[in-house]
Amino acid sequence: MSIHGILGEQTTDYPTTYSPETLYPIARSMGRDAIGWQTDKLTVGVDWWQAFEMSWLNTQGVSQVAIARFSIPASSPFIVESKSLKLYLNSINFTEFASWDDVQALITKDLSACLQADVQVALFGLNEDLNDNASGLLIAQPEGVCIDDALADSTDKIALTEHPDASLLRHHDTEVSSTRAVRGSSQPYAFYSNLLRSNCPVTNQPDWGTLAVSIRSEHPINEANMLRYILSFRQHNGFHEQCVEQIFADLSRCYAPSELMVRAWYTRRGGIDINPCRVSDISLLPKPSRLIRQ
Template identity: 40%
Template sequence: MNQHPADDSPLGKSSAYVSVYTPSLLFPISRLPKWRELGLNPDDLPFSGADVWNCYELSWLTPSGKPEIAAAEFVFPITAQRIVESKSFKLYLNSFNQTVFRDRHEVLRTLESDLSVAAQGPVMVKLLTMDQLYRKGMVELPGECLDDLQVDIDQYQYNPDLLLLAPAARRIRETLYTHLFKSNCPVTGQPDWGSVVISYAGATVDRKSLLRYLLSFRQQADFHEQCVERIFTDLYSLLGGRCELTVYARYVRRGGLDINPYRSTEPGPADNFRLARQ
């Protein structure tokens, strides 16, 4: 059995929580093997995008010894060659807890520098005060929800053959979403819950087939980023190369972090909003 790239990470293992700044805790994983598995050429990807992480458990000490807290937004561009394994990211952030920084600017620059080195690409970081976080509020997803469709589901193993175009499909532009999405961590088997938004312009996708397909990820063992790339490549193949397509997953927070991969044929940044489950 092939070893998973994260098997050497702290994921699924008992870990000591280090509370003094330790950048070596970060465990990067190359994107390339999964791209090859999906038939993607890193020099000619069919999508642009980013992985947007939100952190709600960041704290450090000021020179007077007083603790500070912040929420943080991390944007890993698709051009970054590596992702960061999530538990190692949490352990790294925890290592700020008893570390003195001169000010918020030093915290920000330290995060950007360490994460950019780990990801092998420029990671953008934004720190939010509690007032700023409160003002951002929560939103509802755009488009039409698939969750009330009356469908029989009997496949919970990933199956791209479930995806179908509607009979006599005409060209359409629409946004659809589901809150029923679930996949599993490929190392620990723990469930990863999320909401998935799909916006496209192209031949009409049969909505019931789309929901069946998305629910077939229920026992799929992949990281968040890889699930979204599977969904994108399968839909892109179904719709054809002339389509416009965006797939955006907003995963439920675990351990103070939520991960939100965004893949799109259209250039531009992902809108980082917060859902009720985040």
């Protein structure tokens, strides 16, 4: 994968005036072509980006601060390079706006134009009453069973792999003790892991996240196998969205689920965290949320 953008530059000039041209789109097809699966099934879902370093000026020249969430449809032909988004947001730090609505409208226009999709933008004040968690910004907990200790009774040495290995999902199927379903019975169940790790394909810097899966399948789901598979991403170079789509495709191919939801909450970098979610049906789309690591 060859990507040339601001993210790969050794030195960076931070703009101090409004600079929408800073935004750098990356075609989703680059990752989806590599997955080699039904592309249309990867377009159902949302990427939630949360920015915690939002600032601009009011008409008096006083700095305003907020938290922003950008909801990018998975059907958009492009994603945005994360550092270019940070620079774009920094470029409005010293721009005056008459109202918060004006800020929201400008960012909506620029991101939608860059990604060629209808991007939704929400701004949250730091003093808002968020006790009902309607915003999804209060600390949440993933649903389901944590599988991070699923290999505690195994004697296997977990090798480092260069790329995700879907064959690990069928590894040692005799480990019945950690199987969450019985073949032939379709059941809904959910699990998560805090051990998702991959590398940025541009900088090779590590990205850490929590992965959650909700699935209904007639095939048995072995927690130890699933953890082996998740760990196989540790040296993989892929954007957050591409990793989630790879997992969605691999689970679909392996388990033929009647329902599937795969989402990840990645830790913050440059004041921004990225949270992709893919579902087999839009009715399964959860609400955006934030975890303790974010």
